[in-house]
Amino acid sequence: MDFEKLIVWQRSKCLAVDVYRKFARCGDLGFKDQITRSALSVPSNIAEGMERYSDKEKVRFLWIAKASCGELRTQIIIAREIAYIAEPLAEKWITDTRELSKMLCGLINKISD
Template identity: 70%
Template sequence: MDFEKLLVWQRAKALAVSLYKELANCGDVAFKSQITRSGLSVPSNIAEGMERFTNTEKRRFLSIAKASCGELRTQIMIGGEIGYIPALLADRWINETREISKMLSGLINRISD
């Protein structure tokens, strides 16, 4: 299956784009770098996993994507609490990371050896 057709990849990519756009003017370069790298990691690992040949490899990269999603959610929570991310946007992004994480769990469970 082409990863581009996966709704979970589409949503993760859209979230990464949103992160980059919304945080473009963030003055904390270290925070911006870390959160955008986490956000970029989610769709990138989905893509890499789905391009792998074995189901074991696919699950491994999807698991990495899921872990990056948790890392990203943590950073969004912190960004919201310290005022770098407006509360409504932080809530929207947090909910999206939760949904993406659930979708990844389902995909991982569907891929068997």
């Protein structure tokens, strides 16, 4: 299966683009680096996993993507609390990361069966 056709990859890629755009001018380079790396890690690990040969390897990278999604959600919550992003955007991204985590669980379960 081509990873580009996966809705979970498409949505996580769009979220990573949004995060990069939002933090492009952020002066806090440490925070900017951390949140953009987390956002980039989700679709990247989905892609890498789906390109692997064995189902075991695919699932391993999907779990890494799910973990990165949790890391990203944590950073979004912190960004909201320190006023780097507004409440409506934070809530949208938090919802997105929760939905992506559920989608990843579903894909992991499908591949594991």
